[in-house]
Structure formats: C-alpha cells, structure tokens
Amino acid sequence: MNKYIDLKMAENSKNLKSLQKGFTLIELMVVIIILGLLATFVLPSLTGKSDEAKVKITCIQMKNISQAIKMYKVDNSAYPSTSEGLGSLVEKKYFEDGKLPKDSWSNPFVYTSNGDSFEIVSFGEDKTEGGDDDIYYSKCEDKK
Numbered sequence: 001m002n003k004y005i006d007l008k009m010a011e012n013s014k015n016l017k018s019l020q021k022g023f024t025l026i027e028l029m030v031v032i033i034i035l036g037l038l039a040t041f042v043l044p045s046l047t048g049k050s051d052e053a054k055v056k057i058t059c060i061q062m063k064n065i066s067q068a069i070k071m072y073k074v075d076n077s078a079y080p081s082t083s084e085g086l087g088s089l090v091e092k093k094y095f096e097d098g099k100l101p102k103d104s105w106s107n108p109f110v111y112t113s114n115g116d117s118f119e120i121v122s123f124g125e126d127k128t129e130g131g132d133d134d135i136y137y138s139k140c141e142d143k144k
Contacts (some may be wrong), residue, residue, distance in 0.1 A: 032135045054104035054125075059075060061101045061138035062120045066137060069096040069118055079113045104133070 068089050073079050080088040086109060090100050102108055103122040110121040110129075124133030 009099065051125075055135060056102045058122050058124075058135050059137075061103060062109065062122070062135070062137040063142055065089075065101060065111075065120055066118075069111075069120075079118050080111070081115075082112045 062110050067077060070081055070126050071094060072089055087101050107123055107127055120137035122135040124131060124135055126133055
C-alpha cells in the first residue's frame with residue numbers, strides 16, 4: 001500500500017511539472033510590454049542616424065575627389081575647368097578603379113571651378129539643385 005501511494009505521488013508530481021513547463025499569459029504580456037517600451041525609446045534615436053551617415057559618407061567621397069583635383073593641379077598647373085569637369089580626372093586615371101565616385105544616393109557629383117578654387121556639390125536625397133539637402137564640399141570642410 002505504501003508503494004501505491006509513492007507511485008501515485010510520483011505520477012501527480014510528473015503531471016504537475018508538465019503543467020508548469022509553459023509561460024503564463026501574464027508573463028508573456030510583461031515580456032511584450034517590456035519589448036514595446038524598449039522599441040519606443042531606441043528606434044527613434046536610430047532612425048535619423050542613417051541620414052547623418054549618408055551625409056558624412058558623401059563628405060568623405062568629396063574629400064577623396066578633392067585630393068584627386070589637387071593632384072591634377074600639381075600635374076597640370078591648374079584645376080580642371082568647369083567644362084572639363086570631373087571627367088578629366090577619370091580620363092587621366094586619377095582614380096584607381098577608373099570610375100568617378102557617386103554620392104550616397106548614387107547621384108553624380110557636380111564640379112565647378114573659377115580657376116583659383118573649386119566646389120563639389122551633391123544634390124542630396126531629392127536629386128535636385130537648391131534644396132536644403134544639398135551638400136557642398138566647402139561646408140564639409142568647415143565641419144572639421
């Protein structure tokens with residue numbers, strides 16, 4: 001009889017443990033609420049970072065292009081004219097891969113020169129001149 005009670009208690013204990021394997025609804029709700037709160041605070045701070053990163057990458061690309069322009073001036077005693085543009089740098093192999101870099105939005109850079117100085121411009125995300133998102137090399141240099 002004693003063995004029967006022990007077996008019955010062991011069986012009840014197994015059944016009790018099998019019922020306790022899952023999470024309760026309250027535990028799941030608490031986890032979901034915590035994840036929601038984390039997402040509420042973290043996601044807004046991350047969303048603006050990609051735009052900032054694209055501007056920084058564009059400024060770095062402009063700096064690389066400006067180095068090629070300065071090397072061109074050393075070799076040719078003048079900056080490329082506006083009409084020659086950045087294409088003259090590609091023709092004379094100032095870029096290793098033989099291609100002119102593009103901005104972060106896959107747009108070509110715009111180059112202007114007055115003979116004494118030059119400017120490189122990216123029209124930014126909207127791809128049109130004159131918007132608030134235009135990026136000028138001279139302004140990238142000011143941010144140092």
